[in-house]
Amino acid sequence: MDFSYSDEQRMLKDMVDRVVADQYSFEQREKIIKSDTGYSPEVWSQFAELGLLAVPFSEAAGGFNGGGAELMVVAEGFGRGLVVEPYLSSVVLAGTFLDAALDDDAKAEALEPIIGGEQKYALACYEPNGRYDPFWIETTAQKDGDGYVLSGKKAVVLGGDSADRLLVIARSSGDNPGKNGLSAFLVDGNADGVSREGYTTFDGHRAAEISLDNVKVGADALVGEEGGAAAPLQYALDRGIIALCAEAAGAMEVACDLTLDYIKERKQFGVPIGSFQALQHRMVDMRISLEKVRSLALWAACSLDAPDAERRQRLAAAKAMVSKAGRHVAEEAIQLFGGMGMMDESSISHYAKRIVLIDHYLGDGNYHTDRLIDLLVEENAAA
């Protein structure tokens, strides 16, 4: 047992910290969010040059062969800088899906444009009626000669507004709720029948509502086996959860640091407000919440290869803790900053928004608590 970073992990961390410090000041970030694309093509190509877009992929796919720990290192750095680049959508979700679904030759070819930063992909999975259930898929894929016809609606597709290609999860057979019969298709973002309504999210990212109206695709659009999308989807979502939890840990760390600095500087009644015990203990409680998230994010990141029940438990626990402890830190940060915490011009408000809204990606605290209850029920049945 040794929790310290390896030399390679430390180098990766330094690299991420450097690029974030150079490219993601508060003002630069604001400009990026308000730009047409909602991300920075310059930063994105710098990520590609540095190899960051290859971190979670297997060597066969041309990747860095990074595990959960490496993904955590990268995402934590992004969290500290509130990076809004489409890393989660293109690399972690769509990219690792392809890595898991395709055989070695095919994955190297499919991932090349993602790793090189030439193209961005988005995973079009969740649907309006499915809420946080990734396997509730009403979008249909009907056989049409050699190819398929896709129809349905996709909700809050991360990075879906500007993605060059969409990885669409559709039902080729079976009924809801059910993991069998789900298939994945790579669809050009501008294909006939695809309509996208893009928007900025409350935490500065981009997403889209996507309609697929009789979109015709060839047989070559199918990714992996027909009906076999559930396993690679789970693989990708697991990594997405690691990235989000680590990002939350990074953002919470900065929120705690900023708040601590503020209560040391801000004077009322002639003294720094940090001299008041009521605020000191709240600050300590924030740090305890941060440690809980750090611990469970780390545990989840190191459990991707653990036996099924353990992996599921640790991922759900980490995400559920982010929900609870993250919200606590965000609310307390705003409270301790007082009026300044309410201001758009204060960076703390942006940290608070990101930390709270991370709960709404890939299943919230309630959803993941239910997954822990599933495990309890299974354990009970086996006992």
Place this chain on the structure above:
Amino acid sequence: MDIQYNEAELAFRDEVRAFVAEKLPKEISDKVKSSEHVSPEDMITWQRALYEKGWLAINWPEEHGGPGWSPIQKHIFEEETAEAGAPRILPFGLNMVAPVIIKFGTQEQKDYYLPRILKSEDWWAQGYSEPGAGSDLASLKCRAERDGDHYIVNGQKTWTTLGQHANMIFVLVRTDTTVKKQEGISFLLVDMENTPGVTVRPLITLDGAHEVNEVFFDNVKVPVENLVGEENKGWTCAKYLLTFERTGIAGVGISKAALEHLKQIARSEQAEGKPLIEHPRVAERLVELELELMAVEMTNLRVVSAAEAGGVPGAESSFLKVMGTEVRQKISDLYRELAGPYALPFPDFEVGEDAFGPEFSASASSTYFNLRKLSIFGGSNEIQKNIISKAILGL
């Protein structure tokens, strides 16, 4: 980065498990697991077994009889024994007075007391708190005045845990009233059995238990050779003791065993025609506790791992104390709730604790109320937060 135990660590864990399986009597572990009263004899039985194996004084240096374990080994040992239902090792001799004697004591004190502690020949009590000195320990008033070869001790100590069984007590006394309060304190060892003037009176706690006592000193003559360290330097000993080896302070193993006990209860107890575990609110409470406990467990491991790499756990142990005691108290809260209406009968120690209702319910309310102490003793959780504010946050 590797959060798994390596092969040597796993082998050590198996060795601990095998030892526990062989040497921990089932009637004792059953009592511990179901939160029943553990007798002094039970504790001594387990301590003797550990002593024979050389595993009792895990925090002592090897030259004095410690096993020479790394922080990770100590952690594995503490977790494994706790999860298996071993009684707690009484800390007062082994982990409180002994480290102070090793660090500040004379050769004679080491030669005399340390072997007796190892062999469980002395039962030590802690004489720190007083009616007017709780979290503000340095304001203590118990006086010791030098009279030739003796100190004459007058005053009162309180919250003396299991003092009714003790024959020795270490006491913080005031030896100089003219200086700053921290500078006039000395650390004395008192033979309770053979020194006239020491009186122990029981304090009955809200759960009906006799666990703590008050100890009165009425012109008690203590030989000067029972002074540890220098006169008026007792505060240094006191502080050393309070920061000594506290990575086990989170009590994760104990909490894990307690949560496992709750799961068993929830499986076997019925309400409205189905097991409690199938009631959504109960299931939710169980997984929320599990979630909190996992967070404490991994935070504890991070601190242990840092200690292994050479970082000395300082104020981090304050985090562990707060986190560990909060989750343990929450577990005891659900225990009381699972007992339902049978949380009500007050345990009658005369006729046995399980006179009414299902067996498990007898200890539910008493455990819940007894464990309120966790956030009060050992430096209240508010004091821990003060320490973190100052030492880590720089406030």
